[in-house]
Amino acid sequence: MSSIFRAMACVLLLGSCGSSGEFSAPRNLDDACSIVSERPEYLRAFRAVERKYGVPIPSLMAIIYQESKFIGDNRTPHRYALGVIPVGRQSSAFGYSQALDGTWQEYVDGPGGRRARRDDIGDATDFMGWYMTQTVAETGVPINDTRNQYLAYHDGRSGFMRGTWRSKSWLVRIAGEVEARAVMYDQQLRSCRKI
Secondary structure, three states: OHHHHHHHHHHHHHHOOOOOOOOOOOOOOOOHHHHHHHOHHHHHHHHHHHHHHOOOHHHHHHHHHHHHOOOOOOEOOEEEEOOOEEEEEOOOOEOOOOEOHHHHHHHHHHHHOOOOOOOOHHHHHHHHHHHHHHHHHHHOOOOOOHHHHHHHHHHHHHHHHHOHHHHOHHHHHHHHHHHHHHHHHHHHHHHOOOO
16 A cells, blocks of 8 residues: 555656746736846846847837737637637747747757747747847848837748738737837836846
8 A cells, every 4th residue: 555655656746847937927017127027037038139139128028928928838729610619729829939830940940959948938039039130131120120020020021021911900000019018118127227
């Protein structure tokens, strides 16, 4: 009988050794100072991306807010057949950056490396910096043009170049909201001297 208890204890111990990442959103998503105070690892990741790729911290934060609300293991909603039968997710987007499987694989095969994870804030933000610098190279959109960087991020660079976003009034509205949030985050971060 004691060997059964030992086996159960081992299973429980191993089960508790799973991912210990903090995937929940910070408490106050409308206050950049609060976000980076609550999660100092975020600020370290944001600063690293700003140094490496030149992406402004407020722009990065505003895009993450829009894509995942800072939820590390965020996924797109399920699709349903007949309104009740789950048939998969709307897309393969996952993590802080909501990177799609194919685009993430390009990053992993390139600068990210095999160990990069979409639910790791450092890897996710590095991916975003890498993607946004490619947007600059391919489309000419400046790295600090939050609105157009977001449009290219959401619709993909080729979609952006084709102007697919022009027929999506909801996306144009959201891109404006992302830009406004970046301005708000910039003012807040300056007031608490984080940038």
